[in-house]
Structure formats: C-alpha cells, structure tokens
Amino acid sequence: MAGLPDAAWTDIDLDRPGAADELRRLAAELKVAPQVVADALDGVQRPRVTRHHGHLFVHVHVLSLAQEAGEDHDSRLRTAPVSALVFPDHLVTVHRASQFPMDRVVEHWEEDIEAGSRDVAALLHGLLDEVVDGHADLLQDLEDQAEALEDDLFGDRGRAGGMQQVTYRLRKEVVQTRRAVLPMRDVVAALLRSEDDGFVVPRSLQGRYQDLADLAQHDAERTGGLREIVNSIFETNLSLQDARRNIVMKKLAGWAAVIAVPTAVTGWFGQNIPFPGFSSPWGLAASTTLVVLGTLALYLVLRRRDWI
Template sequence: MSNDASGRITSCRWERGRLVQQGFPLEDLSEHLAREGSLVWVDLCEPDGAGLNSLAAELGLDRHAVEDAVSTGERPKATRHPGHTFLTVYATRLEAPGSDPAAPDSRLHLTRISAFVLPRGVITVRGSAGFDMAPVLERWNEDPDLLGHGVGVLVHGLLDAVVDGHFETIQQLDDAIEDLEDTLFDDRGQSRVVQIRTYRLRKELVQLRRVVLPMRDVVNAVLRHRRDLENRVPELDGFYDDLYDHVLRAAEWTESLRDMVSTVFETNLSLQDARLNTVMKKLTGWAAIIAVPTAVTGWFGQNVPYPGFGSHGGVLFSLGVIVVTATLLYGVFRRKGWI
C-alpha cells in the first residue's frame, strides 16, 4: 500500500483480479476508470474540500453526495445517483478500560467511511484514520479470481470488514455487561460503581445502535441495486446474502444488549431497596434491644419501692432482667434474619 507525500491518499489498480499498480497519482484516475478490465480503488483520509470538489467535478460525482461525504452527523445510508452509488457507514472501536474502570465517559469511537461506487472502481472517504484500510486491502487480495468479478467484490469486502468490527464491539459490550452483573450481586454493594458503569454502557449502546441498525437498509439497498443490474454477477449473491444475515444478527444482538442493560439498571434499583430494607430491619432490631435496658433502668429509677429496693440484690435483679430480656430479643431477631 502506497501513500502520497501527505500520507492521506492510497490508490491501487487491478487488472483481471491481479494487483498491477499501487500509489498512482489522482491525475491518472479517470484514465484507469475508463480502461476495460481495470478495477480501481482510491482512499482519501480527511481530504480537504477543494481537492474533493475538484475530483468530484472530474468524475461527475453528485454534489450532494460529496457534501455528505465530509459533513458530520450523517446517518448510515445508501443512495443511487446517475453514474454511481454513494454509501456512508461507520466503523466502531471500543477502548479498553483505563485506570478508572468506572469513569462515565463513553469508550466507543466511530469512524465515518463514505464510498463512491463507480462501474470500475470505488473511492472511499474516511473522516479520520481510526479505521485501518490495510486489512480490507488484504481481504481483497486474498482471492484474485474473486476480485476479477468486479467492483461488487470491493463493496462487499469493505462492508464485511465494517460489520465484523461491529460484531467485535458488540462482543466487548456483552462481556462488559456480564462483568457488571457480577458486580451487581457483590455483597459489598458497590451501588455507585454499578450506576456509573450502567450509565456508560447505556450511552455506548445508544451510540452503537445508531450506526448498527441502519446497516440493514444500507445492505438491502445495495442488494436491490445489484438485482437491477443487467451485468449482475451471480457468484456474489451468496456473499451478499451472508453479509445481510450478519447485519441482521448484529442488529438483533445490539437490541438484546439494550434490554439487558435496562434489566441490570432495574435490578440494581431493586437490590438497593432490598439492602435498605435489610438495614432498616437491623436498626429496628438493635433499637428494640437497646430499649430494654433503657426501660428497666428508667422504671427502677423512679422513687417507688421495687424488689430489692435499697439493697445490692435489687441491682442484681434489674441487671438480670436486662440481660435475659435483651438476650431473648436478640435470639428472636437473629432467627428471623433481622440482625
């Protein structure tokens, strides 16, 4: 893989599935796209607006699609324009927990990837270098015979790599929820840690859901577009059907994780109520035990005769009443699990 001096542009050209050129200048792009049997890929990472507009004018790219390729906040989508199809998807990456595993900041990073799909090539535009295209290029070059089927192989390889990244992120979030469940039932009752981690997971799942669920529409639009082509390659139908199945699984898994986090949140609230009830029962039990000596000493402190009044025997009698009654109450409360 070769880049220009700025390190922002990558280009490759294949002839009948065999890689024949890397790092060609953009000035030759139109010539390569017009060559019969040629397949071209150009990647632009964080391109400047002027250069992208110049390239769009040369290739006849739709200006609205060009605006969407560089603007922030675009949702995943696939739109057809005269002469090309425009795709926008998001690659995901989840950071490992830092020094503070209970920090509330989201660990999910999204990288926007837009693609202009032309009859003999694909131009990808990345919003940042957060998604590495090297594994995608390796995937394309693994099977030169398959690559000879044309641009559909490039599109499938790109989308398949993005969806695989979604699965990896979802698996990490699933593991994080399982760890959270272990903390949830910890006898030490780290309620604040559970609350912060639950809030962070809910935030990350909301972000992930926004980019995973629309992938169904993206892949479905690509499938419809392929069926409308007269020169459709039937050999790729199984690959795209498998990709659509993966997209559906990722969406369903994301939805199930969202339900699991909501369940963890509600369970944590229920456990807090249960722990509070346990504490109140213990406080009530000890208060009842402490009330016994208070009542006995207060009663015998009145200026009225009582058994043993004015003698050491009265002191021992009152002490015996306190000890016996308090011990009896302690046994009753202990048996009921109040203390």
C-alpha cells in the same frame, strides 16, 4: 488511484492537508452533487445508501472500543465515519486514516483478485465486509463484559456503587452501537436490490452480499438481546441495592429495640420517687435481672425472625 483490474479506487484521507479540496475537484470531474460531497465531509449522518444519477453514496460507521474512558460513566465507543462514492467502474472512499486505516480492506481486495472478483462490487463488498466484521467483534466484546457483570452481580463488587456506573456506561455503549449497527441491514439490502441505474450486484457476488446481509441482520438481533441483558443487570443491581438497604435498616431497627429494653428498665428505676426496692440491694438486683432477661429474650425473638 488504484484498485482491481476492472475497477479504479481513489482514497481521500481527510487527515491529509487539502483532502477536502481534492474531493471537491474529483466530485466536479465525476459530476457529483455538492450535497453529496458535503455529506461525505460531514460524517455525522446515519448509515445509509442513497442513489444518484450514475452513482451511489454509501455511508457507514466503523466502531471500536477504547481501552479506558475518562470517567467510569463515560462511553468508550469510538465511531469512525466512512463514505463511499460508487460508480460502475470507480470507487471513491472518504475517511480518516487515523480512525480507520484501509490496510485490512486492501488485503481483502487482494484476496478477491486471487478469487477472480475484479469489479467495483468486489471493492465495495470488501469495504463493507470489514465494517460488519468489526461490528461483530465489538458486539462480542460487549457481550463478554455483560457476562462478567452478571458474574459480579451477586458478589462483593455488586455491593459497590462503582458497578452501577460501569453498568450505566455499558448500557450507553450498547445504545450507541445499536444506532450504528441497525441501519447496516438496510444498507446491504439496498445494495442487493437491482435497479437499472447506478450500482447492481453481479450474479457472481450475490451470494457473498447475501451472507453480508445475514451477518448484518444477526448483528442487529444481537444488539437487541444485549440491550435487554444490560437493562436487566442495571435494574437487578438497583433492586439488590434496595434489598441490602432494607436489610441494614431492619437490623438497625432490631438493635434499637434491643437497646430500648435496658433503657426502659433503667429509666423506670431511675425515677426520683419511692418504689419497691428503692435504695435497697435487692432493688438493684431486680433491675439488673430485668435488663439482662428482657434484653436476652428480645434478642432471641428478633434473632429467630432474622431481624438481627
């Protein structure tokens, strides 16, 4: 157990053997409802804040992006659930250290001590600030990837089918990110609402919590804009593929028309009936001239119309 001078902190690392039992024992001492403990151990629920008698339950998602995915269309987004039981003078965090180490949060708390912030609200702010900053960094990374896809959209890479898979993967990651980022607005807003029971943000920290709420709101707006950009890239790439396919079909149809001229001429002169020039040198010259001139004329017409 550690923390700031005016607040205690207990960290439950679910990677440790027996951590779940440790949390249940602590919850029994602090009179926490079993359902709250089950929610903390579950870790799959939506980010939220719930008020209970004498304490808060805060659940958030820490997001990160893996370097590589199993397949081109698999999402690289990794979600690490973090729960916190917030008492007037005690903070209990529940997480997996392999997914979210608390080192940077502790550094943040040490800075708060130097700045004079010494209560549990400072502990909770340090935790949420790291989570929201991580969301902002992730969104910046996704935006950079979206810009790179836009640059490749009209290049050679845009002609390959692999770009469609990469765009689909990015769209999936944006949707998953949005599900975790949007509720953070409500989480911070709920903490800012002062109530008689449970957690209250002290006046000295209200400005910092308001900045956190503004950043969470900004992140939520960024997810909406990013989703529109990725959807636009996805749909534009499909449209470009259809346009390129139409161009190929048009050129094939044009060359088929050009080839039809010598086919028609040779078919006519290949009839097994007498006709002008049949079995004579000038008949051969006439057929050859018709093939050459007819093919050349049709080629020039189609070329002028940009069909071939």
